[in-house]
Amino acid sequence: MRQRAREGVLAAFWPAVRCRLGIGLPVLALVTLIRGPLTTNAGVWLLHRMERTALVLAHARLGDAMLPWAIALFIAALAVWALRFLEPRLCSTPAPAPPAAAGRPGPDPAAVEPGSAATQPGRIESPLA
Numbered sequence: 001m002r003q004r005a006r007e008g009v010l011a012a013f014w015p016a017v018r019c020r021l022g023i024g025l026p027v028l029a030l031v032t033l034i035r036g037p038l039t040t041n042a043g044v045w046l047l048h049r050m051e052r053t054a055l056v057l058a059h060a061r062l063g064d065a066m067l068p069w070a071i072a073l074f075i076a077a078l079a080v081w082a083l084r085f086l087e088p089r090l091c092s093t094p095a096p097a098p099p100a101a102a103g104r105p106g107p108d109p110a111a112v113e114p115g116s117a118a119t120q121p122g123r124i125e126s127p128l129a
Contacts, residue, residue, distance in 0.1 A: 025080060026077040029074040033073070036067050037067065043059070
């Protein structure tokens, strides 16, 4: 869970992470928003079946305070996601550069016939032949 939280914070300040996460960040925030009231209702159900101690009541109060935070998280995730469309040049992928030739130039492997001197190591073909 901490890894997801770090990714969300990184997405707000680092455009490359924002582009990679895409729609996943607001979807995850929406899941959190939906699960908040469900979890709170389950906690209330459990509260009526447990002994009421100071810790249990403090935990129930914390559960009641989670809904505004989940709403704020969802709005912030939508805003971070919307930045992709306000800054489209940051999320566009550049065209890949052609691969550089490594070492000395040689025959094109696609143009060499099987069994010729070019495919047999140690054999030198004479230009006069």
